[in-house]
Amino acid sequence: MSATHRLAPSLRRTVIRAAAAIAGLALLAGASALSPALTGAAAQWWAPGSGQTLPERLEADTPTGRITTLSLAGPIDTRNHPFFTPLGRNGRACVSCHQPADGMSLSVASIRARWQATQGRDPLFAPIDGANCPHLPTGQAASHSLLLDKGLFRIFRPWPPLAPDGQRITPEFSIEVVRDPTGCNTHPQHGLSSAQPQISVYRRPRPVANLKYATATGFDFEPKTGLPLMLDPVSGQPSSGNLMADGRALTLQAQAMDAMRWHLQVQGAPSPDVVAQLVAFETVLFSAASQHRGAGALDADGAQGGPDFLARALAGALQSTASNPSWDEEFKVWKQRPAANPQQQALRESILRGVEVYSRRTFLIQDSAGLNNIPLGNPVRDGCSLCHNMLRSGLDVAPGQIDLGTTNMPHADGAPELPMFKLTCRPDAKPHPYLGRVVYTQDPGFALSTGRCRDIGKITMQQLRGLSARAPYFSNGSARNIRDIVDYYDRRYRIGYTEQEKQDLTHLLEAL
Known part of the structure; x- marks a missing residue:
C-alpha cells in the first residue's frame, strides 16, 4: 500500500491535489527525460527561500563517485514551496537538513562547509537542536x-x-544521567529535572528520498513479535515502522508535523495543505549512487543501478538469499559483459563479489534485541540480508527496530562527547533480553517511544541507497565512512571477514 493510501481520506485527497499541482508545474516548466542535470557548485548548498528550480535530475559528486536525485514530477519551482521555504521562527526550511546534493540527507562535509561560509550564522546551526x-x-x-x-x-x-x-506511557524503567558532556540533560530548563522533563540524545538526519520503500509494509503483522502492526491514530492504517530512528512518527504526515514543530519551530498547527504538499513532494524523490569512481556509470552496459530503476521497482518485496540475492539484479549483467579497461573490470568484479558477501556470507548473529529474542534463536546463523531484506532498498520489510549495540554498552564506542544514561528496569517488568535489568546507553532509542525495557537501544535501520553522499553513519555518527560500517559489524559479530571481503563489501555499498 502506498504512503498516499495510508492517509485519512480528506488528507489523501489533499495530497493527490498537491501532487497534481506539482506535476502541473513540471509540465509548465517543460519537464522531459532530456531535462539537463544540475551539476557542480550549483548542485551544492540549497539555502531556504533561494527560489531555485529543482531539476528533474540533480547530480552531485561524492567521495566515491556521483549521486543522482531524481524527481518523478520533473523540474519543480521551489519558490514558496513549503519544503524550501522557512516556515518557523528560526529561518530553517526542510531543505536545510535534507540537501539534494547529499541524497536528501546531510553530510558532515556540507555542515562544515556551511559553517565556514557563514561563520556559523546559517539557520542550520539554530540553537534549538543545531x-x-x-x-x-x-x-x-x-x-x-x-x-x-x-x-x-x-x-x-x-x-x-x-x-x-x-x-x-508509564515506562518500565527509570533513567539516571551518568555523563552529561553537553550539559543538556541536567540543565534546569532543558533536562530531566526541568518543568517539562526532556531527554536529549543526538542523531543523524535520515534521507527524505526513496520513501515508498520506507513506508511499504511487507506483512500484515509484526513478524518479530507476531503482533499486529502499529496503527496510525489518524488514518487507522498499519504502519511500516521504518520512518524514524525511534519510531515516534508512524506516517509521513506525522513526521512532517514533528519536524515542523521541533526543528523548524513552527508556531501553531501547520495547515493540512502544507503537510500535504510536503508529503506529495517527498514521495516523488528517488536518490542513489549513479556512478562509481572505478566501476563507471552504474546503469551502463545493462546494469540496473541508479535512481531510475529504484523508482520503477516494487517496494516491500522480500529478497531471498537462495534465489534472489540482494543487489544481484542490479549488477549481474557485468558477469557477462567485459568492462572498458582492466581497472574498471577489477572494480566491477569487486562489486559482484560484494553482492555475494552481502547475500551469502553467513555468521553468528547474537544478543541483538529485536532479532534474537524472536523464534529465530540466539545465536542465529545468517548474513547481512537477514535484516536488510527489502529488495532495492536494504530496509527491513518488517518494522526494523534492532539493537546492534551502536549505542548500548558494552558494544558501543566509548564516545565521551555523548551523554551516558543508566536505565534500570522495574522489578515487575521483564528486563532487557541480553543486557539485564540495568543498561548503560548513549541513546535509549526505540524505548524512548515505547517505555519498554526490551526496546532499549533499538534503532530503526537506515536504507542503504545513497550512502556515499551522507557520511558519517549509524544514528550516532560513529562510523566515519563506509569501511567503518563494515569494520563495526565485523567486530560486533566476530565475523572474521578477510581484507578482500571487507573491500568488496565496501565497494558494493559505495555503489548503492
Missing part, C-alpha cells in the same frame, strides 16, 4: 561540536514518553 544545547553561546564552534564533528542534531524527547495518540 547546538549541543540551546543554552550554550551561539556562534562558537564548541557549542556546535556534535553537529560539526559527527553531523548530530539534538533530539529532545519528553519523559515519560507519549504514545502516537498523545497518551502518556
